[in-house]
Each structure stands twice: as structure tokens, then as C-alpha cells.
Amino acid sequence: MSGILNSSIGRKFAMALSALFLMIFILQHFSINILSVFSPDTFNNVSHFMGTFWLVQFVLQPILILGVLFHFIMGFVLEIRNNRARQKSYIKDNGNAKSTWMSRNMIWSGGFILIFLIIHFIDFWIPEINTKYIVGDASGLQDPNNIDSGFRYYEELVHKFEPLWRVALYCVGFIFLALHLLHGFSSSFQSIGANNKYTRGLKGFGKVYAVGIPLGFIFIAVYHHLSH
Amino acid sequence: MNLTLKIWRQKNAKTKGKMVDYPIKDVSPDMSFLEMLDVLNGQLITNGDEPVSFDHDCREGICGSCSLQINGEPHGPDRGVTTCQLHMRMFNDGDTIFIEPFRAKAFPVIKDLIVDRSAFDRIQQAGGFISVNTSGNTIDANTIPINKHDADDAFSAATCIGCGACVAACKNASAMLFVGAKVSQYALLPQGEIEATDRVLNMVKQMDVEGFGNCTNTGACEIECPKGISLKNIARLNVEYLKASF
Numbered sequence: 001m002s003g004i005l006n007s008s009i010g011r012k013f014a015m016a017l018s019a020l021f022l023m024i025f026i027l028q029h030f031s032i033n034i035l036s037v038f039s040p041d042t043f044n045n046v047s048h049f050m051g052t053f054w055l056v057q058f059v060l061q062p063i064l065i066l067g068v069l070f071h072f073i074m075g076f077v078l079e080i081r082n083n084r085a086r087q088k089s090y091i092k093d094n095g096n097a098k099s100t101w102m103s104r105n106m107i108w109s110g111g112f113i114l115i116f117l118i119i120h121f122i123d124f125w126i127p128e129i130n131t132k133y134i135v136g137d138a139s140g141l142q143d144p145n146n147i148d149s150g151f152r153y154y155e156e157l158v159h160k161f162e163p164l165w166r167v168a169l170y171c172v173g174f175i176f177l178a179l180h181l182l183h184g185f186s187s188s189f190q191s192i193g194a195n196n197k198y199t200r201g202l203k204g205f206g207k208v209y210a211v212g213i214p215l216g217f218i219f220i221a222v223y224h225h226l227s228h
Numbered sequence: 229m230n231l232t233l234k235i236w237r238q239k240n241a242k243t244k245g246k247m248v249d250y251p252i253k254d255v256s257p258d259m260s261f262l263e264m265l266d267v268l269n270g271q272l273i274t275n276g277d278e279p280v281s282f283d284h285d286c287r288e289g290i291c292g293s294c295s296l297q298i299n300g301e302p303h304g305p306d307r308g309v310t311t312c313q314l315h316m317r318m319f320n321d322g323d324t325i326f327i328e329p330f331r332a333k334a335f336p337v338i339k340d341l342i343v344d345r346s347a348f349d350r351i352q353q354a355g356g357f358i359s360v361n362t363s364g365n366t367i368d369a370n371t372i373p374i375n376k377h378d379a380d381d382a383f384s385a386a387t388c389i390g391c392g393a394c395v396a397a398c399k400n401a402s403a404m405l406f407v408g409a410k411v412s413q414y415a416l417l418p419q420g421e422i423e424a425t426d427r428v429l430n431m432v433k434q435m436d437v438e439g440f441g442n443c444t445n446t447g448a449c450e451i452e453c454p455k456g457i458s459l460k461n462i463a464r465l466n467v468e469y470l471k472a473s474f
Contacts, residue, residue: 094300
């Protein structure tokens with residue numbers, strides 16, 4: 001097993017595992033966010049649970065951050081190594097004849113997702129961490145001195161999507177996520193060696209996931225912008 | 229047909245090459261691509277110019293010698309054929325055709341359109357074989373029962389001719405379709421089980437040493453492979469490598 005991450009196959013296997021982990025996280029993230037459309041109270045309760053439960057905060061959250069960092073760093077490492085493998089490009093390369101645009105441009109869609117993630121962290125994650133661990137208010141209440149004021153999570157979410165520019169920015173971010181997933185979903189299964197009689201069905205499901213989840217996130221942002 | 233050929237010319241491995249234009253007239257649509265280049269070379273020699281160097285041998289699509297990146301695709305625009313089996317009827321009168329060598333760090337250009345593909349030989353030597361007693365008491369292959377499905381998959385993998393189109397097509401110059409095919413053809417058969425662990429570890433190690441890129445599953449190799457080698461072989465390579473590593 002020694003040195004498996006030093007091999008080309010070991011690196012792509014690790015890349016695929018981190019991708020599968022992140023795709024499960026995205027599904028979980030979406031499942032919670034969509035509650036904000038149907039039931040603000042349920043959204044508040046689930047958000048408070050996720051934001052205060054020790055297992056989520058101190059075990060799963062660090063694993064998630066490490067997973068995200070690993071996926072991006074390994075993505076850039078692989079891109080650099082792959083560029084080295086062809087030092088001189090073709091004068092004429094008919095890329096469209098043999099592969100999809102998404103599969104050839106994962107580094108670009110991934111790069112834009114990284115920029116989007118940084119903005120998303122500044123918008124939501126950093127203020128949340130500040131409130132809970134710097135200010136020391138883990139109550140989750142709109143007014144920590146008034147127990148009847150209700151949870152703040154839904155109000156914060158709605159407030160964030162008031163400006164049109166932020167809604168547009170998030171829509172663009174989710175379009176890049178869809179482009180990334182359109183190749184990444186099936187690619188991750190191929191990398192872990194899963195190419196069998198279920199592959200065709202899995203590819204179909206992957207397309208539904210790759211388009212459906214980002215479209216759902218776009219719907220949430222547009223819904224809160226239009227309804228408030 | 230009258231065509232304009234834009235051909236990569238490079239004196240040797242150390243010199244810098246460039247694309248050179250060659251107009252060619254009265255090309256028969258029934259010619260193979262290599263026959264068309266033969267005609268061009270005949271004209272160049274008649275005019276006292278240096279003929280274009282390119283690899284070829286059997287001209288029957290089975291030796292894997294011919295290469296050529298034609299209009300941005302290895303072995304040209306046709307599917308399931310090598311350059312020698314590509315016919316000029318795939319092109320139209322007045323076309324401009326770009327002809328370049330396969331590009332990869334592991335496939336350095338020797339001259340014009342000829343590249344050094346000995347990296348594939350070294351990968352094969354690292355483990356692409358089985359040890360068989362050939363001293364007179366060789367066991368007949370048919371004495372070992374093998375299910376039809378595995379036998380067919382092993383045979384399909386074994387049809388890889390090692391031409392390098394997979395490397396040429398891949399945006400990462402990855403050789404994983406080639407290595408996947410060579411590992412698969414033995415991994416699927418009982419004769420290959422004994423050396424399975426060393427085989428896959430050594431072949432992948434050599435592949436990395438040669439400087440091939442990493443597979444990102446674009447599928448370009450499968451599309452361009454003249455023998456239709458499936459991406460399933462790369463998935464099997466991944467599984468075999470992980471099994472051997474843990």
C-alpha cells in the first residue's frame with residue numbers, strides 16, 4: 001500500500017473518493033436548503049441542529065473542509081502533471097469529435113466553483129463561525145436575549161438573497177457546478193473501477209443529479225429573491 | 229481530388245519543426261491515406277526534395293506501426309481504422325488536411341511524423357506477459373475451462389495493437405487505455421493470475437516513469453482507438469491496481 005498516492009492511479013482513486021464524498025454533501029446541503037421554501041420552521045430547526053450538534057460541528061465539518069481542500073489541491077496537482085505529459089500541443093486538435101467540453105475543462109469549471117465557494121464562505125460560513133465561536137452566541141436566536149424571538153437562520157438566508165447581483169452570482173456558480181458534475185459524477189465511478197452493467201443507468205442518474213441539484217439551488221435563490 | 233496538405237516537418241529530435249504546405253493534385257478517392265503520402269513523396273523525390281518520413285509496416289491495420297494525427301484526430305476522421313486503412317474518400321475536393329505526429333512527452337519526435345513509441349515496449353516488458361513452460365510439456369490452453377464472457381473480454385483487450393492513438397487522443401497524453409488493455413487480457417484469464425499483482429504494479433510504475441499523463445475519463449481514447457478498446461479496461465486496471473496495492 002506504501003506510496004499509493006505517488007502513483008497515477010492512486011491519485012485518481014483518491015480524487016474520485018473525495019468527489020463522491022462531496023457529492024453526498026451537496027445532496028445533504030440541498031435537502032436542508034429546500035426546506036426553506038416549504039417550511040421555514042423546519043429549516044430553522046434543522047439548521048440549528050446542524051449548527052450546534054458536536055458531531056456535525058467538530059467531526060463532520062472538519063472532514064468536509066479537508067475533503068474540499070484535498071479535492072481542489074489534487075485537482076490542480078493533476079492538471080499540472082497532465083500538462084507536463086504533453087509539452088507540445090497540436091496545431092489542430094478536434095477535441096469535440098472525441099470528448100465533451102465538460103470533460104476537457106474540469107479545471108476551469110472547478111476553478112470557478114472554487115471562486116464561488118470562497119464567496120459563499122464569506123457570505124454564510126464565516127459570519128456563522130464568528131457568531132458562534134468568536135462572539136460566543138450559540139443560541140441561534142434572532143435576539144439572544146429574547147427566547148421568543150425565534151431562530152435567525154431563515155431570516156438570514158432570505159436577507160442574503162435580497163440583492164439581485166448576489167442571486168445572479170449564485171446562479172452562475174451553480175451553472176459551473178452543473179457543468180462540473182455532468183462529467184464528474186460518472187467519472188468518479190469510473191475512477192474507482194465501477195464500469196459494469198449498471199454504468200448506463202448510473203450515467204443517466206448522474207445527468208439528472210448534475211442538472212437537478214444545481215437547478216434546485218438556483219430555484220431556492222430565485223424563490224427567496226422574488227418572494228421577499 | 230486536389231488537396232492542400234499541411235505537414236509537420238522536423239529534421240531530427242533536436243531541431244525545431246514547423247508546418248509546411250504541400251499542394252497535391254489528382255488524388256484518387258480510393259487511395260489509402262498512406263498511398264496518398266507515397267504519391268506526395270514520389271513528387272518530392274522527383275523534385276529533389278526530402279520526402280516526408282512516416283511510420284508504416286503491414287498496411288492492413290494490424291501491426292500498429294502507422295500513426296499520424298490527421299485533422300486533429302489520431303488515425304483521422306474515420307472510426308475503427310488505422311491510418312493505413314483510412315481512405316481518401318473521407319475527404320472532399322479542395323480540403324486542407326493537417327498532418328502532425330502523435331504528441332506526448334513520452335513519444336518524442338524522431339523525424340517529421342515518426343515518433344519513438346518504445347515507451348510502450350518498456351511498459352510491456354515490465355509485466356505484460358505470463359511465464360509459461362515451453363520446454364516440451366506445455367499445457368494445452370483448452371484444458372483450462374474459462375467462461376465465455378471472460379474469454380471474450382480478454383480477447384477484446386488483446387486486440388490492442390499498441391499504436392498509441394489513445395495517448396495521442398487524450399488531452400493528458402495518458403496511456404491508461406493501452407495499459408488497461410494489456411493488464412486486462414491477462415487479469416481475466418487463469419493463466420494470468422499467478423503474476424497478477426506484480427504485473428499491474430510494475431506496468432503502472434513504468435507507465436508513470438515514462439511520463440504519461442493521468443486519465444481524467446474524457447473517453448477520447450475509446451472513441452479514437454482503431455480496435456475499439458473499451459474504457460472498461462481502464463476501470464479494470466484501477467481495480468487490479470488497488471487490489472494489488474492493499
